[in-house]
Amino acid sequence: MTAIPALPRAWAASSPNPHLMRLTLLVALTALPVMAAYGLDGRMFQGDSIWLKPLKFHLALVVYTGSLAIYAMLLPEGTFTSRRWRIYIGAVAACIIAELLWIGGAAALGTASHFNTVGLWGVIYPLMGLAAVVLTSLSLAMGVVFWRHRADPPMLALALGLVLTFVLTVPVAGTMSSGTGHLVGTPVTGARMPLMGWSREVGDLRLAHFLATHAMHVVPLAGLTGSRAAVWATAAGFTALVGWCFARALMGLPPF
Amino acid sequence: MPADALFQIANPMALLGWLALLAAPLAPRLAQSVAAATVPLVLSLAYAGLVLAFWWEAPGGFGSLPEVMALFTHPHTALAGWLHYLAFDLLLGAWEVRTARAEGIAHWAVIPCLVLTFLFGPAGLLAFGILRFTLTRKVLP
Numbered sequence: 001m002t003a004i005p006a007l008p009r010a011w012a013a014s015s016p017n018p019h020l021m022r023l024t025l026l027v028a029l030t031a032l033p034v035m036a037a038y039g040l041d042g043r044m045f046q047g048d049s050i051w052l053k054p055l056k057f058h059l060a061l062v063v064y065t066g067s068l069a070i071y072a073m074l075l076p077e078g079t080f081t082s083r084r085w086r087i088y089i090g091a092v093a094a095c096i097i098a099e100l101l102w103i104g105g106a107a108a109l110g111t112a113s114h115f116n117t118v119g120l121w122g123v124i125y126p127l128m129g130l131a132a133v134v135l136t137s138l139s140l141a142m143g144v145v146f147w148r149h150r151a152d153p154p155m156l157a158l159a160l161g162l163v164l165t166f167v168l169t170v171p172v173a174g175t176m177s178s179g180t181g182h183l184v185g186t187p188v189t190g191a192r193m194p195l196m197g198w199s200r201e202v203g204d205l206r207l208a209h210f211l212a213t214h215a216m217h218v219v220p221l222a223g224l225t226g227s228r229a230a231v232w233a234t235a236a237g238f239t240a241l242v243g244w245c246f247a248r249a250l251m252g253l254p255p256f
Numbered sequence: 257m258p259a260d261a262l263f264q265i266a267n268p269m270a271l272l273g274w275l276a277l278l279a280a281p282l283a284p285r286l287a288q289s290v291a292a293a294t295v296p297l298v299l300s301l302a303y304a305g306l307v308l309a310f311w312w313e314a315p316g317g318f319g320s321l322p323e324v325m326a327l328f329t330h331p332h333t334a335l336a337g338w339l340h341y342l343a344f345d346l347l348l349g350a351w352e353v354r355t356a357r358a359e360g361i362a363h364w365a366v367i368p369c370l371v372l373t374f375l376f377g378p379a380g381l382l383a384f385g386i387l388r389f390t391l392t393r394k395v396l397p
Contacts (some may be wrong), residue, residue: 022390029386033379 014077019089020069024062027096031058034104043110047190048197053113054104060213061096064135067216068142071158079145092138095131102128115181129177133170139216140166153231157223160235161216168212168242175250176205185252200256203249212242259331262302263338269295270342273349274374280353281363292350299343306336345377352384359392 038051045053072080080089102124106113116125143162149155176182184203191200198204215238222234245255273295280287314333316326328334349370356366369387373380389395 026386026390029390033382 013075014073014079016069017072017080017089019081019086019093020065020072023089023093023096024066024069026093027058027065027100028062030100031055031062034058037108045107045110045112050107050110054100054107057100057103061100061135064139064213065096068138071142071146071162071216074155074158075145075149080142088141089138092135095135098131099128099135114177115179125177129174132173132177136166136169136173139163143216153226153228154220154223156228157220157231157234158216160231161219164215164219164235164239165213168215168239169209172205172208172212172242172246175246176209179205182206184249198255200254202254203252204254205246205249207255208242208246208249211238211245215239215242259335262306263335266299266302266335266339266342269298270346273346274370277346277349277353277370278367280357284353284357288350288354291346292354296343296347296350299339299346303336303339303343306332306339310336341377345373345380348377348381349373352380355384355388355397359388359394361388361391365391 034051034054038049038055041049041051043050079085103113106116106121111118111121113121113128114125116122139162143159143166146155146159146162150159182205183199184205186202188199188202192198193200196207196210198207215235218238219231219235222231225231248255273291276283276287276290280291310330310332314327314330316323316329318324318327328337352366352369352373353363355361356363365387366384369380369384371380372383385395
């Protein structure tokens with residue numbers, strides 16, 4: 001009797017996580033009035049439109065929650081929709097909405113959100129740091145679930161990417177937010193990278209933060225090779241890259 | 257009646273309607289009868305009276321922004337404009353509460369939309385539109 005040939009593994013086991021999809025849609029649609037304000041408001045903050053930062057956060061959070069919603073497709077239906085997960089995702093949604101209200105509110109009032117120590121803003125700032133950790137913890141929690149399927153290289157890659165997003169982002173963002181600003185060093189004359197706006201003359205902690213946050217997008221690509229060694233090497237290499245950018249920024253040096 | 261005295265009566269009336277909407281889950285029908293009928297209709301009655309009595313002497317018009325701004329320099333016309341806001345915003349808030357209830361959207365999620373509708377009318381409509389579309393994928397009434 002011949003062995004039954006192995007069925008090709010279904011790439012998508014389920015539909016995108018409905019709660020995360022709703023959250024993604026909410027963050028995307030609420031970016032529309034922010035875009036309108038970006039077009040109408042001439043006020044500047046540190047050389048950019050005052051509305052650029054809220055817009056960046058909407059975009060980043062759409063990418064984040066949208067990616068997590070889509071990653072959930074790779075595990076069986078119901079993995080992330082139990083009561084416990086719904087409550088947890090609800091808490092993450094509350095943190096995301098709080099962050100966006102804080103950043104958008106500060107822009108509307110023409111003040112700083114991060115690094116603002118004046119009055120009530122100084123009280124809110126550490127709370128928003130806590131909210132940021134809670135919202136980032138979702139990638140860790142989902143990464144741990146993918147880790148159970150680590151025998152499969154793509155699943156291992158997703159697990160490592162998701163866990164690294166949390167593990168790398170929290171120390172980098174924590175260091176950055178507990179300082180006085182995202183730039184380290186002088187003189188700041190305004191030489192910046194196109195589009196992303198990172199400094200080309202002094203240390204800029206935002207680059208390491210950006211890379212750390214996108215571990216969940218870079219490391220899973222290595223899973224496509226089907227090689228566990230390639231996945232581990234990518235995870236290690238990416239961690240080293242984040243560490244290198246972080247260290248250079250802390251030394252007050254531009255990345256390149 | 258002086259414009260300012262009417263203004264002082266109209267504001268608490270509208271506020272009563274908004275409080276009814278906030279507490280709507282306790283008495284949905286009562287909240288609707290206050291916020292979607294009684295208060296807007298009384299405000300509309302006052303509005304109609306103001307327009308009939310003062311429109312003839314109001315400066316400006318609708319043709320350009322300076323004309324509209326001139327319109328609002330006349331106390332009774334400005335009061336009419338204010339009543340227009342109060343009546344229609346409240347009516348909109350009542351619609352949001354009613355729609356949310358019919359479509360299974362939790363009242364606590366509608367409260368921020370009500371606050372926005374109360375303060376910044378159309379921004380509240382937009383917020384409710386986004387909330388509703390996010391949860392039910394519906395936009396049409």
